[in-house]
Amino acid sequence: MLSDDEIKHIEKLARIRLDNDAREKFKGQLSDIIEFVRTLQKVDTTGFESEARKRSFKPFLREGRAGGELERDKVLEQAPDTKNGFFKVPPVIDKD
Amino acid sequence: MELNNKSISELKKLYGQNSVKPSEVVQSCLDAISNKDNEIGAFLEVMPEDALRRARELEKESSEERALFGIPIAVKDNICTIDRHTTCASKILKGYKPPYNATVVERLLDAGAIIIGKTNMDEFAMGSSTENSAYQITRNPWNMEFAPGGSSGGSAAAVAAYMVPVALGSDTGGSIRQPASLCGVVGLKGTYGRVSRYGLVAFASSLDQIGPITRTVEDSAIVMNVISGRDTFDATTIPDKPGDLTVGLGRGVERLKIAVPGDLERWDIDEELKGILKDTVAKLKEAGANIEPVKFPDMEASIACYYVIANAEASSNLARYDGVKYAFRAEAESIGEMYERTRGEGFGDEVKRRILLGTYVLSAGYYDAYYNKAQQVRAMICSEFETIFSTYDLVMLPTVPGPSFRLGERIDNPIEMYLSDIFTTSANIAGIPALSVPAGFTRKGLPLGIQLMAGYTQEAKLLQGAEMLEKIYNFNKG
Amino acid sequence: MNNSSYETVIGLEVHAQLLTETKIFCSCKPEYGADPNTRICPVCMGLPGALPVLNRESVTMAIMMGLALRCDIAAVSEFSRKNYFYPDCPKNYQISMYDKPLCKNGFVEIETDNGPRNIRIERIHLEDDAGKMSHETGKDSLVDFNRCGVPLIEIVSRPDIRTGLEAVKYLVRVQQILRYLGICDGNLEEGSMRCDVNISLRPAGSTELGTKTEIKNLNSFKAIEKGVEFEVERQRRVLEEGGSIEQVTNLWDADSGRLVMMRSKEEANDYRYFPEPDLLPLEVDGEWIDGVRDMIPELPLEKERRFREEYMLSNYDSGVLCAEKGIADYFEIVAESTGLAKKSANWVMREIMRALKNLGCAIETFPVEPEKLAGLIALVEDGIISGSAGQDVFAEMIKSGADPKEVVKKLGLEQISDSSELENMVDSIIAAHPEEGERYREGKKKLLGFFVGQVMRESRGKANPELARNILIKKLGS
Structure with a gap:
């Protein structure tokens, strides 16, 4: 079972805040799911490396050809808040 | 003439004879939508003006040769349509209008198709019932009390209810095939890399594929021909074209080697579905196919592997929804608070659960035990499928263990909901093509589906086999 | 500690x-x-x-x-x-x-x-x-x-x-x-x-x-x-x-x-x-x-080594010259065409670098091409102009980018190395300063400098000082 501290740590990493009720509910559900996926550890994968996933073609790369920039107004009109052509966000508080 | 009931191939014939016009077809579909969709709820947005304008433009051109000339199509709401809402059925993308079209949308338009609307889905494609939409419920057209499946439930319902001949869905662990099975339509997921993901809002990048949901196998091949092929905007697309996927149609199954998992009785499969499966085996043998039981990759391991990899990738893919650049932002005094509140209020429960799970399996101290182990299991499953397809042309099994379930029945039990993907996830894990064909109905009138899988890049064979099944089930409800 | x-x-x-x-x-x-x-x-x-x-x-x-x-x-x-x-x-x-x-x-x-x-x-x-x-x-x-x-x-x-x-x-x-x-x-x-x-x-x-x-x-x-x-x-x-x-x-x-x-x-x-x-x-x-290996130019360390061996430059000089590839290349052209490595190095390290600093420009856009600087160094070394005239010519070259010979001509800075012309000048100067001539002959040999100065003033700096000195010694007697 996930502890309160564990789930709070994950919330922090994921930047998702749960209220207490949701945390209680999720704690149980997540623990069940983790229990379920833990069955993987019983699978014998000797001889199989994680990177051995099949890739049957040679990857391709982009050749440098400039272009495709978006018009700024088109991008900014989707933004919740802007100022002088910038995206505006609440203060990034420095931790001293 | 009810044009909305016509398949793509039928419409192509009518266009070829100049007996209908695109605007008439579009209007017929729009009428069907206004008659039925209030109740079904397949569409998040319908674009009547856009669709009719484009239909009339097409009428001025004499470009009937284009593969999808005048064909109305619905698009799942996680596929970007320029200047038109693309929300993934999430509150966090409410009002968002992308400044570009997905590659598949460009290809459909180039082929002469007409986009008629955006379909409902589980939020960010996470779910198997479409109940995780932040906006509305979608009902199964065969029984309004039942779920259409998911996550492409809106697309499957729209096609099943004759509102459009075709809709695009996306399949990460079964999200095309499962709702296709539950709604009695054909759903195809191609080989990973067959269809460009550029403009498909990512759930799990190494598993996601866009594919068509149609009423016939032939239509599936026609649409797949248009949307597949390398895209210079998606580095994971396969370089070579699959060739014309309709060529195998009508060839039958003579001498095809078809494998059936030997341990299906382990699973709680619906009795009527078992009967259909048995009957199908007999009929395929009559038609000349060679059918044998095989040891199938461990389905439980496959689904656990799927939940680790898909959610790990999702936790990263969905990090960008933070209130900075577009759509929903919860007001806050500091950036940290804005992140936590925007994401806390903007995402629904299932999405949060999966992001948290994905974050957990990637976090320090757990990576090897979960993510890395899952990748090893994935490599093993790939190799096991390779072995199977070195002997067999196709694998046949149910798409889902049973028919649809009542709305609300499974919503609070994530694990039970996850297990409805038991037969579908392995194709995503291995990156192989798979499709669901309607196989008949339960006595209560709910559709059942049979699934075929084929080897890497073998879509043509897959469709060839599917067409035979279609004939066997004689499922022609035009 | x-x-x-x-x-x-x-x-x-x-x-x-x-x-x-x-x-x-x-x-x-x-x-x-x-x-x-x-x-x-x-x-x-x-x-x-x-x-x-x-x-x-x-x-x-x-x-x-x-x-x-x-x-x-x-x-x-x-x-x-x-x-x-x-x-x-x-x-x-x-x-x-x-x-x-x-x-x-x-x-x-x-x-x-x-x-x-x-x-x-x-x-x-x-x-x-x-x-x-x-x-x-x-x-x-x-x-x-x-x-x-x-x-x-x-x-x-x-x-x-x-x-x-x-x-x-x-x-x-x-x-x-x-x-x-x-x-x-x-x-x-x-x-x-x-x-x-x-x-x-x-x-x-x-x-x-x-x-x-x-x-x-x-x-x-x-x-x-x-x-x-x-x-x-x-x-x-x-x-x-x-x-x-x-x-x-x-x-x-x-x-x-x-x-x-x-x-x-x-x-x-x-x-x-x-x-x-x-x-x-x-x-x-x-x-x-x-x-890629073929695209890599000689790197600073190798270049410094080569400059020391090929041009017999000190560690310091080669280090300064090779700090920037453009400067090193510039130096090499100058040194190759003058055949005077140390003199070329001094010019580049002092005059060129000072000018670049004053102008705030890069060597690539410096108005005096290396071939022209080489020409200027040759004019000084051949005694066509004096060292101090060389500075004036260089200043003019920076302004106009002109060829050094043209600048010398335009400013009339060629040295008088014609002995008959200088002999006449020396004669009149000795005649104009009989007292100083007398004291020189009495042993105040330092006064030779006074006479050289007079010649330089009379010739407005154009007299070849070495030649003027020899003629004065001869004419003043002992």
């Missing part, structure tokens, strides 16, 4: 922006100083559905640096996602190479008081840059995403550096090499080259590493030297007082000349790295590497 009881251990991480035509994963053209948010597209903005595709040129440039620093180039390398939330990072993950970097195990040679020494390079890898933020204390922050997706290479040294001065020497070398290769403009102030320093102290003679701290935001060589000294002193004091060092990240505040703590170990991020599923592993074959 005295100072020598601790050894300082320094490792450097250098980020260099590559001068590619487009960004690393999209087709936007990077431009420093462009209007905010005008150099962005769905890919570098990380809009929903957009996917990265790796740019070939950025890989070529990274391989170049790898070869220049004698690294092994990996046949297969891989991008991973580094997950962290910050508003300047639109996807909230950075795409960076993690456990499979492109280049490994190289070195950079620097000069120290104890002779040359190799600073080992652990790795060089590719990644995408973040955007830029401007903060006002207590107020909202503003974000410009133009810099997002500009290709960076990160060059990570082993902890082989012992002093702030060595750190600077290493960085100067790295900067020179980047500029020689033409892959980065190496501007610390504008941030096209950035440096993070890791510092720890350990008891002299110990081989174990102490707890390290990191300094970021060092945007000049002076800041780096000072920041390192400051932190070394601080750590020494803590250790001498019996304390222990905490693992922290500090920012250098150039205004106050102090370090400001950014985050402690407890706040250290859990980046949850995992392989980037949108990109396939990067394969680099021998052919590609050989092609």
Whole structure:
């Protein structure tokens, strides 16, 4: 079972805040799911490396050809808040 | 003439004879939508003006040769349509209008198709019932009390209810095939890399594929021909074209080697579905196919592997929804608070659960035990499928263990909901093509589906086999 | 305890922006100083559905640096996602190479008081840059995403550096090499080259590493030297007082000349790295590497060696001349056409460098081409003009870019080396100064200088002083 501290740590990493009720509910559900996926550890994968996933073609790369920039107004009109052509966000508080 | 009931191939014939016009077809579909969709709820947005304008433009051109000339199509709401809402059925993308079209949308338009609307889905494609939409419920057209499946439930319902001949869905662990099975339509997921993901809002990048949901196998091949092929905007697309996927149609199954998992009785499969499966085996043998039981990759391991990899990738893919650049932002005094509140209020429960799970399996101290182990299991499953397809042309099994379930029945039990993907996830894990064909109905009138899988890049064979099944089930409800 | 009881251990991480035509994963053209948010597209903005595709040129440039620093180039390398939330990072993950970097195990040679020494390079890898933020204390922050997706290479040294001065020497070398290769403009102030320093102290003679701290935001060589000294002193004091060092990240505040703590170990991020599923592993074959090898010019260290051997220049001279490739090339053309290496070196190091500084221009746009400077040096060496006239001619050449011979003619600066003309001049000067002539003959030989001066004045500096002197000696008698 996930502890309160564990789930709070994950919330922090994921930047998702749960209220207490949701945390209680999720704690149980997540623990069940983790229990379920833990069955993987019983699978014998000797001889199989994680990177051995099949890739049957040679990857391709982009050749440098400039272009495709978006018009700024088109991008900014989707933004919740802007100022002088910038995206505006609440203060990034420095931790001293 | 009810044009909305016509398949793509039928419409192509009518266009070829100049007996209908695109605007008439579009209007017929729009009428069907206004008659039925209030109740079904397949569409998040319908674009009547856009669709009719484009239909009339097409009428001025004499470009009937284009593969999808005048064909109305619905698009799942996680596929970007320029200047038109693309929300993934999430509150966090409410009002968002992308400044570009997905590659598949460009290809459909180039082929002469007409986009008629955006379909409902589980939020960010996470779910198997479409109940995780932040906006509305979608009902199964065969029984309004039942779920259409998911996550492409809106697309499957729209096609099943004759509102459009075709809709695009996306399949990460079964999200095309499962709702296709539950709604009695054909759903195809191609080989990973067959269809460009550029403009498909990512759930799990190494598993996601866009594919068509149609009423016939032939239509599936026609649409797949248009949307597949390398895209210079998606580095994971396969370089070579699959060739014309309709060529195998009508060839039958003579001498095809078809494998059936030997341990299906382990699973709680619906009795009527078992009967259909048995009957199908007999009929395929009559038609000349060679059918044998095989040891199938461990389905439980496959689904656990799927939940680790898909959610790990999702936790990263969905990090960008933070209130900075577009759509929903919860007001806050500091950036940290804005992140936590925007994401806390903007995402629904299932999405949060999966992001948290994905974050957990990637976090320090757990990576090897979960993510890395899952990748090893994935490599093993790939190799096991390779072995199977070195002997067999196709694998046949149910798409889902049973028919649809009542709305609300499974919503609070994530694990039970996850297990409805038991037969579908392995194709995503291995990156192989798979499709669901309607196989008949339960006595209560709910559709059942049979699934075929084929080897890497073998879509043509897959469709060839599917067409035979279609004939066997004689499922022609035009 | 005295100072020598601790050894300082320094490792450097250098980020260099590559001068590619487009960004690393999209087709936007990077431009420093462009209007905010005008150099962005769905890919570098990380809009929903957009996917990265790796740019070939950025890989070529990274391989170049790898070869220049004698690294092994990996046949297969891989991008991973580094997950962290910050508003300047639109996807909230950075795409960076993690456990499979492109280049490994190289070195950079620097000069120290104890002779040359190799600073080992652990790795060089590719990644995408973040955007830029401007903060006002207590107020909202503003974000410009133009810099997002500009290709960076990160060059990570082993902890082989012992002093702030060595750190600077290493960085100067790295900067020179980047500029020689033409892959980065190496501007610390504008941030096209950035440096993070890791510092720890350990008891002299110990081989174990102490707890390290990191300094970021060092945007000049002076800041780096000072920041390192400051932190070394601080750590020494803590250790001498019996304390222990905490693992922290500090920012250098150039205004106050102090370090400001950014985050402690407890706040250290859990980046949850995992392989980037949108990109396939990067394969680099021998052919590609050989092609890149052919593009690498002679590097500063080899050039310095060659200058010492070929032109018999001192360590100092060759070091100054080779600091910039353009200057070294310029010098070589001058030296080759005059055949006078040391004289050419002096001209370049004094006159040219002073002029470049005054004009604030680069050697590439300097108005006096090397061939013309060679012509000027020849005029002085052949005695056509005097050394001081040479300065005047040079000044004029900078203004007009004209050929030195034309300038000499225009200014009438040719030396009078015609003895009959000079003899007449000398005769009249001796006649005009009988008293001085008398005293000279009486033994005041110093007065010869007076007479030479008179000749120079009479000829307005054009008389060949050597010739005038000989004629005067002859005519004045003894």
